[in-house]
Amino acid sequence: MAEYFDPKTNKFPYPEDTDKHYLVVHKDNGLVFDENYHYIEKSKWFKFKQFWVYLVIILIVFPVQYLRMGLKIEGKENLKKHKEEISKGVLSVCNHVHMWDYLGIMNAIKPKKPYILAWARNIQGEMSGMMRMVGAIPIPENDLKATAKYMKDVGNMLDEGGWLHIYPEGSMWEYYAPIRPFKRGVAYFSIRFNKPIIPFAYSYRKPSWIRRHIFGQIACFTLKIGEPIYNNPSIEGRVEQEKDLAIRCHDEVCRLAGINPQDNLYKPLFDNDKRIDYYTKKYGVGYKGSH
Numbered sequence: 001m002a003e004y005f006d007p008k009t010n011k012f013p014y015p016e017d018t019d020k021h022y023l024v025v026h027k028d029n030g031l032v033f034d035e036n037y038h039y040i041e042k043s044k045w046f047k048f049k050q051f052w053v054y055l056v057i058i059l060i061v062f063p064v065q066y067l068r069m070g071l072k073i074e075g076k077e078n079l080k081k082h083k084e085e086i087s088k089g090v091l092s093v094c095n096h097v098h099m100w101d102y103l104g105i106m107n108a109i110k111p112k113k114p115y116i117l118a119w120a121r122n123i124q125g126e127m128s129g130m131m132r133m134v135g136a137i138p139i140p141e142n143d144l145k146a147t148a149k150y151m152k153d154v155g156n157m158l159d160e161g162g163w164l165h166i167y168p169e170g171s172m173w174e175y176y177a178p179i180r181p182f183k184r185g186v187a188y189f190s191i192r193f194n195k196p197i198i199p200f201a202y203s204y205r206k207p208s209w210i211r212r213h214i215f216g217q218i219a220c221f222t223l224k225i226g227e228p229i230y231n232n233p234s235i236e237g238r239v240e241q242e243k244d245l246a247i248r249c250h251d252e253v254c255r256l257a258g259i260n261p262q263d264n265l266y267k268p269l270f271d272n273d274k275r276i277d278y279y280t281k282k283y284g285v286g287y288k289g290s291h
Contacts, residue, residue: 004258005204006177006279007219013284018180018266018273019170022284025125033120033138035145039153040115041132053133054113062107065100070207070220073108075256078198078227085196085228086112089158093186093249094200095179095257096167097221101202104223105165106134108200114163115154117185119171137164151192158193168246170270175218177204178265179254181273187231187245191238196228197249201256224256243269 013022031037065071079086092114094105102116115135123131123138137154140146158164166189168182179201190197204219211217229248235241250268251261261268265276 003206005206005219007175007204008177008279009175009218010280010283010285011218011287012174012176013287014173014176014275015171016275018275019183019270021119021171023172025121027126027128028124029128031124031128031138033123033140033146033150034143035149037138037140037146037149039137039150040157050133053130057103057106057134058110061103065103065107069098069100069104070205070211070217071104071107072205072220072222073104073225074222075225076108078225079109082196082198082228086163086198087161089161089193089195090163090198090228091158091186091190091195092163092165092198092200093168093182093253094165094223095176095202095253096169096172097176097202098174099172101172101221101223102134102165104202104221105200108223108225109163112163114165115157116165117167154189155193158189158195164189168249168270175204177257177259178276178278179250179257179259181266181270182246182250182268183270184242184246186249187242190245191231191241194231196230197245198228199226199249199252199256200224201226201253203257226252226256 015022092105106114113135115137117139118131118136120138120141123136140150154164166186168186169180170183186197201224203222205222207217207220229252231241231245235244247268254261254264265278266273
């Protein structure tokens with residue numbers, strides 16, 4: 001087993017709230033996510049374009065990812081072992097620690113093509129088209145009709161054997177080692193649609209001298225795949241079932257990342273948690289030209 005490595009970088013401006021974003025989306029393409037939006041796009045023209053995008057990703061992006069991230073993928077045997085359950089529809093969770101970490105999920109489960117729940121602003125921004133091509137589903141806000149349509153589309157996709165990936169930490173914090181608190185959304189989906197959750201986790205390896213000093217790489221990545229986690233219907237009350245399932249997912253992501261759940265810096269369930277400054281109080285040094 002590789003030695004646990006925490007990059008402890010102060011390069012990125014991690015926000016005070018553990019679920020908040022620090023990347024700024026500058027563009028707004030005007031997309032409206034209401035009851036008329038196709039949350040699961042099935043048109044032939046979209047599928048045609050998506051085919052070519054996936055071909056480029058498989059032939060070019062995945063090989064580059066191995067080089068750029070130093071990516072290793074472990075635990076694929078768990079996908080083969082539970083192939084039958086996965087074929088009936090499944091969810092997955094992971095810590096969100098790199099711009100390309102969803103591509104790692106895609107790489108690990110290919111030829112399966114996952115969908116991913118995404119912050120609506122991201123799908124209105126600069127990467128809108130590409131995000132939709134790789135399965136991004138915007139989460140509608142403050143619109144009951146839109147939410148009902150979104151839930152129906154997602155449920156149908158899962159019942160047809162689809163794969164839905166969720167980042168329960170709520171935002172991306174690059175190269176952050178502790179597993180931040182999870183929101184209960186993935187547990188809600190799992191229970192509502194009666195689908196298991198497969199945990200994934202990114203951990204870090206110390207980069208070689210060449211990667212550190214020539215390419216300025218902070219860490220190399222290992223993606224580990226766990227076994228499906230199921231709801232416990234014997235627990236009384238839907239909310240308590242969601243809490244239990246989310247906690248067990250959080251604990252397993254910790255283990256896969258090489259962290260004892262009892263030793264993790266944060267508690268499992270999100271409750272307006274604040275960043276814990278365990279190695280520095282200064283963040284964002286040199287980030288996008290800052291000082």
